[in-house]
Amino acid sequence: MNNNTLFHAIDQLSEIGYFVWDDFISKEEIKTLISIANKGKHSGDFKKAGIGKQALFQLDKSIRGDYIQWLDRKNNHESVQRFLDQIELLKNNLNETCYLGIKDFETHFAIYPENTFYKKHVDRFQQNAHRVISFVLYLNENWKEDHGGELANYLDHKIEKVAPLAGRLLLFRSELEHEVLMSYKTRYSLTGWMLDKDMSLTFLP
Ligand code: OGA
Ligand code: MN
Numbered sequence: 626m627n628n629n630t631l632f633h634a635i636d637q638l639s640e641i642g643y644f645v646w647d648d649f650i651s652k653e654e655i656k657t658l659i660s661i662a663n664k665g666k667h668s669g670d671f672k673k674a675g676i677g678k679q680a681l682f683q684l685d686k687s688i689r690g691d692y693i694q695w696l697d698r699k700n701n702h703e704s705v706q707r708f709l710d711q712i713e714l715l716k717n718n719l720n721e722t723c724y725l726g727i728k729d730f731e732t733h734f735a736i737y738p739e740n741t742f743y744k745k746h747v748d749r750f751q752q753n754a755h756r757v758i759s760f761v762l763y764l765n766e767n768w769k770e771d772h773g774g775e776l777a778n779y780l781d782h783k784i785e786k787v788a789p790l791a792g793r794l795l796l797f798r799s800e801l802e803h804e805v806l807m808s809y810k811t812r813y814s815l816t817g818w819m820l821d822k823d824m825s826l827t828f829l830p
Pocket of ligand 2: 746747748759803
């Protein structure tokens with residue numbers, strides 16, 4: 626992990642709330658991750674994503690249209706594991722420099738079929754109060770402007786759009802409002818959240 630980029634990321638996360646990290650992983654890794662996602666898709670491991678947790682869970686295509694597959698922290702394909710190891714490193718660095726108290730993270734693959742989106746929302750809310758930093762690794766090779774699918778970040782006085790380009794890691798504070806704009810082409814990513822709670826301690830609220 627490049628130290629200069631890391632310092633820049635930490636600085637931008639605290640200054641403006643988000644950071645775009647290009648070429649976070651290599652082109653070969655991207656291809657492998659796409660093929661793992663496609664395999665999961667064909668074997669039916671992806672489920673329609675919902676909103677809310679547990680009793681409040683609901684499926685609503687007018688809010689989000691993606692399909693997801695949650696990842697284990699262990700027993701992953703080695704490319705997935707390498708990515709999770711990098712996130713672990715990033716997590717430790719963020720804790721050392723920003724005292725964010727991140728204890729764990731959760732990650733899923735996401736596939737947005739053509740003509741789907743995810744309306745404006747925040748990732749940290751009542752039922753998901755432990756999300757501190759959101760991260761999205763995009764896997765879309767040859768993505769063109771007219772394919773849409775940008776992540777729109779709602780900052781204080783402006784909206785900033787980030788294209789879902791292959792190898793790009795987007796980091797943002799989970800309380801920021803954001804939206805996935807209509808994607809006109811199938812859109813792949815690995816999406817996750819750094820949490821201020823250890824997920825293995827699920828008996829705690
Ligand atoms: C999400 C989300 C952003 C993206 O899954 O909560 O906002 O760009 N994803 O895929
Ligand atoms: Mn989100």
